[in-house]
Amino acid sequence: MAEPFKNLIHVGTVDAAARHLQRHGAAFDAARFRRLASQGLEALEFKARAQHLATALEATLPADFAAACDMIEAALTPVRGDEELADLHARDDGLAGWVVWPLTEFVARRGLGEPERALAALHALTQRFSAEWAIRPFIERHPALAFETLARWSRDPSAHVRRLVSEGSRPRLPWGLQLRGLIADPSPTLPLLEALQDDPSEYVRRSVANHLNDIAKDHPGLVADWLERHLPGAPPARRALLRHASRTLIKRGDARVLKAWGLGKPFAGEAALRITPRRLVLGGSLTLALELRSIARRTQTLVIDYAVHHVKASGATAPKVFKGWNLSLAPGEALTLTKRHAVKPITTRRYHAGRHAVDVRINGAVCAEAFFDLKV
Structure with missing residues (x-):
């Protein structure tokens, strides 16, 4: 029987976070963090475990948000640039992998009053896990700053950061805060998706496809327009992206989408x-x-x-x-x-x-x- 996902966050995760944060913050009360984070952890489900650790971080990291971010960033593993997120984990030289999820949650909770510093922290954190859930409150609360930042990040050297541009702004991201403004009007994300749909990373392109599929659930005509503009003459990688983005509308039998793929004729x-x-x-x-x-x-x-x-x-x-x-x-x-x-x-x-x-x-x-x- 497969190991439950919730066990990816466990007492070893707590210990790793305590050790590395204490290395970079002499005043960090690692013992108290271990006690708070471990208490009741085993009874919780997966997302609740990440939130539980974030609550313990709120109680033990410096009250000064910028200082807390400095400590968090110093505790992270060095970035090589070619890492697959699924392979990242805490090491002797720092934090990465699932232990980073509670750190992103801490930034989302405490950073809304200092969004520039918070977004800088998420830029670092997403290269060691993913900040796709944590960035969403900033899109909702500080949309101008968030979209200006995302536009800049769409040209970032890190594929993990470029993927965050698309994944973090998906209107209906699973497990994430629904971005109701973007569900109603997804137009702010379209320039980002256009900039990323031919990204050299398949990891990034897959996110763009899922983002477009999210949009298709509420605005099928917009995605049909997208196909009519971007499918003719598309290179193979973009065709694969657009086909994955079309999956909901193909299932629905959307006439324009079927026609764009040469599938509009009824079965004879x-x-x-x-x-x-x-x-x-x-x-x-x-x-x-x-x-x-x-x-x-x-x-x-x-x-x-x-x-x-x-x-x-x-x-x-x-x-x-x-x-x-x-x-x-x-x-x-x-x-x-x-x-x-x-x-x-x-x-x-x-x-x-x-x-x-x-x-x-x-x-x-x-x-x-x-x-x-x-x-x-």
Whole structure:
């Protein structure tokens, strides 16, 4: 069984932070920090552990915010410039990796009154972990300064800093404060994304794709406009970015986005969906078998997704779209595609008993449907 994510922050994390902060601040009460940070830590979930350590930092770092930032920055590992964030961890020469998350949270809590110094600290911290969650209160509270800083950082030598420009300003970043102003109007981030979409780092480009996909959920026309401007003649790396950015709108069958990818034509042929078993107990898996037969005279490029219409407590249903297949179907060709779909309890969805519909969407249009009965 995989180790729970929450265990990435543990008593060893507390000890590492205490040792390195004390090395660079003689007045830092490492013993008190260890006591406060360790008390009740094991009972907390992942994000709560980072916040718990940040609270202990607030109680023990200098009251002078600039002095506290000086101590934090001095305690960090030296930057080489080629590090993968996933490989970073606390070492003998300083702090990096998950231990840095509580440090960024401290800066976000205490630095809103001194945003210039706080942003400088986040610039250092994001090169040892990520400040994507911590920068969001500054975007909300000090937007002019934040966007001026992000524009400058979009040209930073560090890929970690350039990624922060995109990731930290995503309107709907998971685990992060929702930036409601940018959900309503994402235009302030568009120049940043344009500057970064051809970044040499795939790590940065992936963030740009996810940012555009966030925007697509609220402003599909804006992302369709983006594709019409930036897809024609795009180099392979940008095409991959834009395809990932289009995933939500392709699943929705957005006509302009499908057309931009050459997928606007409806499927010419026959489609039939079979589901087994037809009666399922929660925790089991379904097998979807999709039979296709082309009646077209030319090869068809098909993007195939499927939607499960989950029964809600009220008895109504709500569809959730899942990725299916991307393929080319030759003239007259017939084939059967199969996929297993688990119906298991997850934290983000509550299942209810009843008849669930499953529909198949080919190039955005529903072409086949079947049902199964779920017992909870």
